[in-house]
Amino acid sequence: MxxxxxxxxxxxxxxxxxxxxxxxxxxxxxxxxxxxxxxxxxxxxxxxxxxxxxxxxxxxxxxxxxxxxxxxxxxxxxxxxxxxxxxxxxxxxxxxxxxxxxxxxxxxxxxxxxxxxxxxxxxxxxxxxxxxxxxxxxxxxxxxxxxxxxxxxxxxxxxxxxxxxxxxxYGPAQDWRRVIPPVMSAFTIKLLQGQRPFIYGTGEKRRDFxxxxxxxxxxxxxxxxxxxxxxxxxxGSGKDYSILEVFEKIENEIQSGIGPIFKPELPGEAFRTLADISETLKTGWEPKVSLEDGIRAFIAYTKDRLARG
Ligand SMILES: NC(=O)c1ccc[n+]([C@@H]2O[C@H](COP(=O)([O-])OP(=O)(O)OC[C@H]3O[C@@H](n4cnc5c(N)ncnc54)[C@H](O)[C@@H]3O)[C@@H](O)[C@H]2O)c1
Known part of the structure; x- marks a missing residue:
């Protein structure tokens, strides 16, 4: 059973x-x-x-x-x-x-x-x-x-x-309908639609994806x-990237030639996230999807998602 x-x-x-x-x-x-x-x-x-x-x-x-x-x-x-x-x-x-x-x-x-x-x-x-x-x-x-x-x-x-x-x-089915969607969705969707994505703050905040x-x-x-x-x-992955670096990685793949619009900081957002994964690694698990591969797969998924309407 x-x-x-x-x-x-x-x-x-x-x-x-x-x-x-x-x-x-x-x-x-x-x-x-x-x-x-x-x-x-x-x-x-x-x-x-x-x-x-x-x-x-x-x-x-x-x-x-x-x-x-x-x-x-x-x-x-x-x-x-x-x-x-x-x-x-x-x-x-x-x-x-x-x-x-x-x-x-x-x-x-x-x-x-x-x-x-x-x-x-x-x-x-x-x-x-x-x-x-x-x-x-x-x-x-x-x-x-x-x-x-x-x-x-x-x-x-x-x-x-x-x-x-x-x-x-991040990955397929990430909630892109929020007023302020998560960065991966926000950047990918806007760039694929030929629009300028928003970056809140200077883009120097760092995140562990x-x-x-x-x-x-x-x-x-x-x-x-x-x-x-x-x-x-x-x-987490145990690595952190700035929001600008993530934008550049997505734009490098899409090659839209479009730049971001900088908006004022959002209240309450942490400046940085970075995981200590040493204890998790001891279980024999390790992150396998690199940010570059994950971004490529996410762009392919988002293109398909947008085509379906
Ligand atoms: N996405 C991330 O990066 C992230 C990071 C840290 C922690 N988390 C945690 O992971 C979990 C899932 O997050 P997610 O990103 O998939 O969010 P999500 O909003 O996509 O999914 C949450 C789901 O919970 C449902 N839900 C909300 N209230 C409910 C209720 N009262 N009864 C039944 N269902 C209810 C929603 O309809 C939604 O489908 C959450 O507990 C979140 O706090 C997510």
Whole structure:
């Protein structure tokens, strides 16, 4: 019989890619999402889709008999969270507690909590180490609260929770519809459409980019190797690039001849992200997709996506 895996936030960027990989590996995938930000179009054929808010008491029945639950559902755009702090806390904190409670009730053997490098936003020493966090924004504080609640479930109920702290993830199905989309989408879409992309600030901010396939290879490893479960892992490439460097790499591939428009800084954005991945490397995982290869694949995907309308 196929092992059942539940993915919350399955219609979003990372969740939909994760569902695809789990299906390819032969798992029975229960895809949970309330479509707050995700779309049905993202969901791969073959998942069992359940449209429900993770805060609903009724959510719990979906985890019965699951071998693992990946909890990705979250309100997660910095600006959106700042404008909706109460609902952010409801989803990212109460929703997480509800998912964890369901896993205790149905004795789910493993829960994977999706955390964020935004937890390091108040710390100015690099690379960022898992035990030194200083969240500042509503988003980061809500995700920290979710991670702390998970610690509580671990300590008091013995729930087996692994925490994966992603840096700047990019790849197919990245949410390009946001008012301010993530840079990779923002630059690629505008350049392909012959328009000038915006850079907020001077372009000197640095980011650690990691391809979604590398994230999912670690997810799979966590699922299969009991001895590495229960820890907190940074998932980045361990390299950082300035926003201008990323712009240049994308433009080198597209050759549009178009330059960026510089806009004022956005409030609350960290100056730099860079992961210390030494502990994650000890598990035998390593990032395999170079930024150059990832950008080429992302441009091909975006061209196809735009052609489909
Ligand atoms: N994308 C990144 O670079 C990145 C970096 C760090 C951490 N993360 C974390 O990874 C996870 C997934 O992020 P993503 O980039 O795929 O975001 P996304 O917005 O594309 O996906 C999140 C999904 O959660 C769903 N959702 C939101 N509230 C819900 C609710 N109450 N009930 C059910 N579903 C709900 C949304 O509809 C969406 O489909 C999030 O927890 C986020 O905090 C992402």
């Amino acid at each position: 196929r092992e059942k895996i539940v993915v919350t936030g399955a219609a979003g960027f990372i969740g939909s890619n994760l569902c695809k990989m789990l299906l390819q590996q032969g798992y029975l995938v229960i895809a949970v999402d309330n479509l707050l930000a995700g779309t049905l179009e993202n969901l791969p054929q073959g998942v069992e889709f359940k449209k429900i808010d993770v805060c609903e008491p009724d959510f719990s029945r979906y985890v019965e008999g699951a071998a693992a639950v990946f909890h990705l559902a979250a309100r997660n755009c910095l600006d959106d969270c700042a404008k909706n702090p109460v609902d952010t806390a409801r989803i990212n904190v109460m929703g997480t507690a509800n998912v964890l409670q369901a896993c205790v009730t149905y004795k789910v053997p493993h829960v994977i909590y999706s955390d964020t490098s935004a937890e390091y936003e108040g710390i100015e020493t690099f690379p960022s180490q898992v035990d030194q966090v200083k969240p500042m924004s509503i988003y980061a504080c809500s995700k920290r609260s979710g991670a702390l609640i998970a610690e509580g479930f671990k300590n008091y109920y013995g729930l087996n929770v692994s925490t994966v702290r992603y840096f700047n993830v 990691i391809h979604v396939d590398d994230i999912n290879r670690f997810h799979l490893k966590l699922l299969r190797e009991r001895e590495i479960q229960g820890g907190t892992y940074n998932l």
